[in-house]
Structure formats: structure tokens, C-alpha cells
Amino acid sequence: MSVDAPARPTSAPSPRLRHGRTFRAGPVSGLLHWRQVVVPVAGFAVLVLAAALSMGRGDFPIGVGDVLRTLVGLGEGPQPFIILELRAPRVVVGALVGLALGVAGALFQTFARNPLASPDTLGITMGASVGAVAAIVLSGSSSTGAILGGLGVPLAALLGALVTGVLLFALTWRAGVDGYRLVLIGIALWSAGTALTDWLLTNAEIYDAASAYVWITGSLNARTWENALPLGVAVAVLLPLALAAGRVLGVLQFGDDTARGLGVRVAGAQAAVVLLAVFLVAFAVSAAGPITFVALVVPQIAVRLTGGSRPPLLASGILGALLVVTADLITRTALPQALPVGILTAVIGAPYLLWLLVRGRRRATL
Amino acid sequence: MATTVDVPARGSARPPAPPLRARRLGTLVLLLVLVAAAALASIAIGTRAIGVGEVWRSLLDSSLSGEEAVIVRQLRVPRTVLGLMVGAALGLAGALMQGHTRNPLGDPGLLGVTAGASLAVVLAITLLGVGTPGGYVWFAFAGALIGTVLVYAIGSAGRGGATPVTLALAGAALSALLYGLVRAVLVSDQQTLDSFRFWVVGSLAGRDATVAAQVAPFLAVGLVLALVNAPALNLLGLGEDVARGLGQRIWLARSVGLAAITLLAGAATAAAGPIAFVGLVVPHAVRALTGPDHRWLLPCSALAGAALLLVADVLGRVLARPGELQVGIVLALIGAPFFIALVRRSRTVGL
Numbered sequence: 188m189s190v191d192a193p194a195r196p197t198s199a200p201s202p203r204l205r206h207g208r209t210f211r212a213g214p215v216s217g218l219l220h221w222r223q224v225v226v227p228v229a230g231f232a233v234l235v236l237a238a239a240l241s242m243g244r245g246d247f248p249i250g251v252g253d254v255l256r257t258l259v260g261l262g263e264g265p266q267p268f269i270i271l272e273l274r275a276p277r278v279v280v281g282a283l284v285g286l287a288l289g290v291a292g293a294l295f296q297t298f299a300r301n302p303l304a305s306p307d308t309l310g311i312t313m314g315a316s317v318g319a320v321a322a323i324v325l326s327g328s329s330s331t332g333a334i335l336g337g338l339g340v341p342l343a344a345l346l347g348a349l350v351t352g353v354l355l356f357a358l359t360w361r362a363g364v365d366g367y368r369l370v371l372i373g374i375a376l377w378s379a380g381t382a383l384t385d386w387l388l389t390n391a392e393i394y395d396a397a398s399a400y401v402w403i404t405g406s407l408n409a410r411t412w413e414n415a416l417p418l419g420v421a422v423a424v425l426l427p428l429a430l431a432a433g434r435v436l437g438v439l440q441f442g443d444d445t446a447r448g449l450g451v452r453v454a455g456a457q458a459a460v461v462l463l464a465v466f467l468v469a470f471a472v473s474a475a476g477p478i479t480f481v482a483l484v485v486p487q488i489a490v491r492l493t494g495g496s497r498p499p500l501l502a503s504g505i506l507g508a509l510l511v512v513t514a515d516l517i518t519r520t521a522l523p524q525a526l527p528v529g530i531l532t533a534v535i536g537a538p539y540l541l542w543l544l545v546r547g548r549r550r551a552t553l
Numbered sequence: 554m555a556t557t558v559d560v561p562a563r564g565s566a567r568p569p570a571p572p573l574r575a576r577r578l579g580t581l582v583l584l585l586v587l588v589a590a591a592a593l594a595s596i597a598i599g600t601r602a603i604g605v606g607e608v609w610r611s612l613l614d615s616s617l618s619g620e621e622a623v624i625v626r627q628l629r630v631p632r633t634v635l636g637l638m639v640g641a642a643l644g645l646a647g648a649l650m651q652g653h654t655r656n657p658l659g660d661p662g663l664l665g666v667t668a669g670a671s672l673a674v675v676l677a678i679t680l681l682g683v684g685t686p687g688g689y690v691w692f693a694f695a696g697a698l699i700g701t702v703l704v705y706a707i708g709s710a711g712r713g714g715a716t717p718v719t720l721a722l723a724g725a726a727l728s729a730l731l732y733g734l735v736r737a738v739l740v741s742d743q744q745t746l747d748s749f750r751f752w753v754v755g756s757l758a759g760r761d762a763t764v765a766a767q768v769a770p771f772l773a774v775g776l777v778l779a780l781v782n783a784p785a786l787n788l789l790g791l792g793e794d795v796a797r798g799l800g801q802r803i804w805l806a807r808s809v810g811l812a813a814i815t816l817l818a819g820a821a822t823a824a825a826g827p828i829a830f831v832g833l834v835v836p837h838a839v840r841a842l843t844g845p846d847h848r849w850l851l852p853c854s855a856l857a858g859a860a861l862l863l864v865a866d867v868l869g870r871v872l873a874r875p876g877e878l879q880v881g882i883v884l885a886l887i888g889a890p891f892f893i894a895l896v897r898r899s900r901t902v903g904l
Contacts (some may be wrong), residue, residue, distance in 0.1 A: 207857065226642075242652070243889060248555065267565065268561065301656060301657075301658060302718060302722055302725075303656060303658040303659075303663075303721055303722075303725055304720065308658055358893055358897065361897070367657065368896060368897075370657050370658060370894075371657055371837060372893055372896055372897075373833065374657070374837075374892075375835050375888075375889040375890075375892045375893045376889065376893075377886075378806060378829055378830045378834070378885040378888070378889055379885050379886055379890075380888035381829065381885060382830075382881065382882040382884070382885030382886050383882075383886065384748070385753060385754040385879075385881070386878075386879075386882045387755070388750045389750050389751055389754055389879070393743060393746070393747050394743075396747075396750060397740075397743045397746055400736075400739060400746060401740055402738060404736045404740060409587060421844045440563060471700055472804065479729065479732070479733070480725075480729040483673075483729070484725075484729060489720060506586075522742060526737055526740060526741070527736075529736070530733045530736045530737045530740070531732075531733070533729040533730060533732060533733030533736075534730060534733040534734070534737075536726075537726040537727065537729040537730035537733070538726075538730060540722065540726040541707055541723060541726050541727065541730075544707060544708070544710075544719055544722055544723055545707060545710045545724070
């Protein structure tokens with residue numbers, strides 16, 4: 188309903204949710220609904236298929252079976268080189284970026300209790316854009332620009348996103364991170380970032396502006412293992428931490444006092460959640476540009492598919508990866524002209540969310 | 554969480570005037586003075602500085618035909634009037650939008666206004682070769698209208714009608730879709746990007762008096778609808794069920810409010826391009842002073858929006874002499890630090 192806690196319905200919103208089952212395995216226990224298992228598993232299966240399909244497409248077509256065989260080390264002839272060296276990096280970067288953005292979006296939306304809170308609206312991706320656009324546009328014209336340009340676009344973007352994200356965290360921090368304050372300060376950073384980017388674009392040579400614009404849209408063109416490696420390491424470290432934080436996040440939803448009563452160190456947990464999300468976004472954006480609206484749209488799709496009370500982290504990540512990989516597949520195969528993947532994620536993801544909204548069986552809440 | 558300020562019932566606290574009421578009146582007066590001062594500054598300051606006395610004479614005596622009088626009457630006054638209109642409209646639309654979506658991230662652009670206008674302007678540039686701010690006006694306005702109608706239709710199509718959350722999500726998703734189309738054009742068409750990048754920053758430069766005259770009727774209707782909507786918005790803030798129980802027709806209240814937002818934000822965007830900062834930030838700042846009562850919040854947001862936009866426009870002319878910085882850029886870059894300081898110092902007032 189609203190951002191204020193009292194407006195949340197206290198009775199179970201739909202009888203469907205009550206059919207979850209409890210499980211217990213050693214020290215871990217919880218409540219699980221079949222859809223919370225089926226959606227990520229099915230999503231992962233489709234993701235593997237889409238990735239294999241994507242790696243098979245190109246000037247030298249390779250069947251899905253051969254792609255899968257190559258991936259497990261049984262490829263023959265030129266196939267291993269084409270798939271592993273030329274095509275896999277792009278697909279892997281796409282999947283990792285989607286994963287990171289989906290999880291970060293779910294973290295932000297749950298933490299701020301606001302379906303619109305995402306790294307896009309809170310300014311973090313805008314910070315990355317400022318860094319990248321400055322590196323592209325200013326590299327020839329000023330000394331600071333030359334330093335930025337020397338860093339290279341991915342590093343400048345990483346720097347921009349990290350500075351903005353840490354600024355967001357530091358400015359919001361006052362013995363804890365309040366979700367509402369986070370959103371307000373995020374707005375301010377977003378507007379400042381947008382203004383800086385627009386200003387840089389209006390002052391640039393049109394050629395620079397055009398290539399900067401492609402970067403802002405988010406693209407997977409010409410990605411290599413060099414782009415995938417830092418992102419892969421970051422995801423490998425941050426994803427387990429984020430999933431672990433997910434349990435605490437559920438408790439934080441009840442409000443600071445209740446969470447404290449249940450034994451959670453509130454300030455530390457809040458800091459962990461926000462910083463994890465910031466780092467995930469920063470590495471994702473640095474690898475592929477701010478692929479638009481994945482972080483905003485995917486968690487909302489995921490929560491509607493799994494039927495839980497808040498965006499599920501793992502399912503959001505897998506569906507995010509699926510969205511980016513599929514969008515990339517479509518740009519490369521179905522369209523007459525190759526468009527940056529960031530356009531397609533919006534054009535595919537948005538109508539799907541709209542359809543879910545129109546068809547919605549329950550009153551939308553978060 | 555955010556603290557909510559209790560609104561004492563009017564007239565119930567008789568003996569000493571309640572401090573809230575005094576603060577609200579003070580805010581209103583202060584804002585009026587600010588708007589007047591900003592308007593005067595906007596007329597007097599520019600590439601060529603004109604003394605206040607000269608401004609005054611040029612305004613009063615239409616027979617003066619010196620260079621300064623011409624500058625004042627034909628350039629500065631239309632620009633100032635446009636700034637006043639656009640700023641007030643955006644501040645008002647932002648306050649309405651946040652009230653209706655009950656979301657601090659609700660800016661009028663969320664209703665599809667900016668995305669619709671952007672797509673229409675891009676199509677006008679790329680297909681029809683339109684290339685001046687005056688030429689964009691009707692395209693931008695039509696796009697804004699179509700965008701909001703679509704968002705409202707989708708947001709209210711699901712079961713339960715148009716709730717704040719469905720509206721916000723429908724707006725975000727539809728904006729994403731429309732921006733996707735905008736980007737698809739811009740990525741492949743450099744010439745269009747070259748024109749579009751100057752429209753999208755938001756500026757008051759290069760708009761003559763006809764632009765102000767074109768959008769004025771829409772702004773006037775939007776203003777009336779917005780102010781009429783204030784009491785209903787207060788009731789909606791209690792929750793739809795309570796509002797319905799108190800005799801409010803939810804559907805009517807929502808429709809009036811959204812129509813007002815569409816007219817105000819659509820016309821403002823048509824006139825000056827997308828300026829997000831005013832609609833997003835002004836209502837938050839004003840709410841900290843007036844409290845959440847929309848009968849005060851709406852007029853004060855309009856005044857604060859107008860004052861802020863004019864001040865930013867003047868600063869843009871001063872900072873980058875002899876050229877100028879677009880007002881949208883100045884607003885966000887100088888406004889953001891102030892807003893952050895405000896958020897950190899004062900308690901935030903929840904929606």
C-alpha cells in the first residue's frame with residue numbers, strides 16, 4: 188500500500204500464501220511455498236537454454252546440443268574456440284549483470300519498502316553514467332578528463348557508482364539507515380547525476396555524445412573475459428552474503444524496534460544490506476553500463492510469480508539474468524539492426540510487468 | 554520511519570494561536586516575498602544588467618522604446634512569466650502526485666508525462682524535422698497526455714482499481730517502455746540526438762511569449778482542479794476505506810487529481826522540457842514547513858516551485874556569462890546539496 192508501515196495488511200492477503208510448508212534442516216528452518224522453489228529452478232533451466240541458444244547464434248551457427256557439449260568440455264573442431272573465446276564472455280557478462288541487478292533491486296525495494304526504489308531511481312547507476320560519460324567526453328579536453336579517460340570507461344563507471352553509492356550510504360547514515368531518508372537522499376543524488384550527465388552530453392562533440400549515449404543505454408557489445416572476471420569475482424563474494432542478509436531483511440521488515448527485540452543488530456544489518464546492494468550494482472554497471480530498469484522491474488515480476496510478501500532475492504537474480512540474456516539474444520538475432528541490450532530489457536520487461544499488473548489477482552502491496 | 558505531524562482541527566485550539574498555523578502563515582508570506590524578489594531579479598539580471606529603477610519604468614510606461622525597455626518587455630518579462638508558470642505548475646503537480654501515489658519517489662514524470670513527451674518530441678524531430686522549442690510544444694503536450702491516459706488506464710485495469718502502488722508501478726513500467734523506444738531512435742540517429750539532447754535538459758531560453766500564451770489556459774484549468782482536489786487528497790491520505798466511509802468518492806477524487814497533474818506537468822514539460830527536480834523535491838521541502846495538510850501544501854508548493862525555478866534560471870545566466878546554463882541543470886546541481894542538508898537536519902514528514 189504505502190511506505191508507512193501501519194498501512195500494510197495484517198491479515199494474510201490471500202489464502203494461497205498459507206499453503207507454504209515448514210522445513211527444518213539442522214539449524215536452518217523456514218516456510219516454503221512450492222512456487223518459491225519452482226520459479227527459480229524453472230527460471231534457471233530456461234536461462235541455461237537461452238544462454239546456449241545465444242552462444243550458438245552468429246555467423247557460424249552451432250546447435251544447442253553442440254554448445255552444451257562444448258561447455259562441459261566435449262567440443263570438437265573450431266567450436267570450443269568460437270564458443271568459449273568469442274561468444275561465451277558476452278553471454279556470461281549479460282547473465283552476471285542481470286543477476287547482480289536483480290538481487291540489488293530486490294534488496295533496495297525490500298529495504299526501503301518501496302517498489303520504486305532501485306539503483307536507477309536512487310542515483311547509483313546515474314553516478315556510474317557520470318563517470319563513464321565524463322571519461323568518454325572529457326578525455327581529450329581537460330586534464331581531469333585525461334585522467335578519467337586513462338582509467339578507461341569501465342573503471343570510471345565503477346568509480347562513479349561506488350562514490351555515489353557510498354555517498355548515499357554516508358549521507359543517509361545517522362545511527363542507522365532509515366529507508367525513507369535513503370529514498371529522499373537517493374532522489375537528490377539521482378537529480379544531480381542526471382543533470383551532470385545531460386550537461387556533459389550537451390557540451391560534447393556529437394560523436395562523443397553518441398557513443399556516450401550507447402554506453403548509458405547499456406550494451407554487451409565486444410565484452411571479453413576481462414569484463415567478466417571482476418564481475419564474476421564480485422558476484423561470487425557478494426551473492427552469498429546477500430542471500431544471508433535476506434533472512435535478516437525479512438526481520439527488518441517488521442520495523443526497527445521489533446527487529447531489535449528479535450535479536451537483530453539493526454544498524455549493522457541495515458549497513459550490510461545497503462552496502463551489499465551498492466557493490467553489486469557498481470560492478471554490474473561497470474561491466475555493461477546501466478542496463479535500464481532490470482533492477483526496477485525484475486523484483487516486481489519475481490514477487491508476482493512466487494507469490495511471497497516481498498521480492499525473493501534468488502528468484503529476482505535468476506529472472507534478471509534471464510531477462511538480460513534473452514534481450515541480448517533478441518537484439519542479435521530477431522532485429523534487423525543491432526540495438527544495445529538496454530533498450531530490449533525495457534521493451535520486453537515493461538510489458539510483462541504491465542500484463543501482470545492488469546491481470547493481478549491480488550491487490551498489489553509491498 | 555517517518556514521523557507524521559498531527560494536524561490540530563481548525564479552531565479547536567482557541568486561546569493561543571497554534572504554532573503550526575503561525576508557521577504555515579509565515580511560510581506562505583515568506584514564499585510570496587521570495588517569488589516577487591525572484592521575479593524582479595529575473596527581469597533585472599542577465600547578460601546585460603538593468604537597474605531596478607529602469608525595470609520599473611519600462612514596466613509602467615509602455616511608451617518607452619529605449620534598448621533596455623525593449624529587452625525588459627520583449628525578452629525578460631516573457632521569460633520570467635514562463636518561469637513562474639512552469640515552476641508553479643511543476644511544484645503543484647509534484648505535491649499532487651506524491652499525495653496520490655503516497656510515494657516519496659512520485660514525481661509527475663512517473664505518470665508517464667516525461668516519457669510520453671520525450672517520445673513525441675523524438676518522433677517529431679526524426680520524422681517531421683521539427684527543430685525549435687516552439688515547434689515541440691504541441692507534440693510534447695500530446696505525448697504527455699497520451700502517456701498519462703495509458704498509465705491511468707493500465708493502473709486502474711487490475712482488480713481493486715487505481716491504487717497508489719498499481720499507479721506507481723504502471724507508470725514506472727510504461728515509462729521504461731517508452732524510454733526504450735526513445736533510446737532505440739536516439740542510438741541509431743545521431744542528428745535527432747543532437748537536437749534532443751538540448752531539449753531534454755530543460756530550459757527557459759529561446760521560448761517567446763507565444764509559448765507562454767499557448768500553455769497558459771491548460772495551466773489555469775490545472776491550477777483550479779489541483780486546488781479543488783486538496784480536501785479530497787487529505788481524506789485519501791487516511792486510506793481509501795476511511796475516505797470512502799467519510800463520503801468521499803474515490804474515483805472522482807483520483808480522476809480530478811490525475812487530470813490536474815496531467816494538465817500542469819504536461820503543459821510545463823511542453824513549454825520548458827523535462828525538469829524533474831522541482832516536482833520531486835519541492836513538495837518534500839515544503840511539507841517539512843507546512844505539514845501534510847494539502848490545503849497548505851499545494852499552494853505553498855506552487856509558490857516555492859516558482860521561486861526556485863526563477864532563482865535557478867537567474868543563476869544559470871550569471872554563472873556562465875556570457876552564455877548560460879540550462880535551468881534544469883542549475884536546479885539539480887545547486888538544489889541537490891541543499892535538499893540533502895534539509896533532509897539530514899529536519900525530521901522528515903511522511904506521506
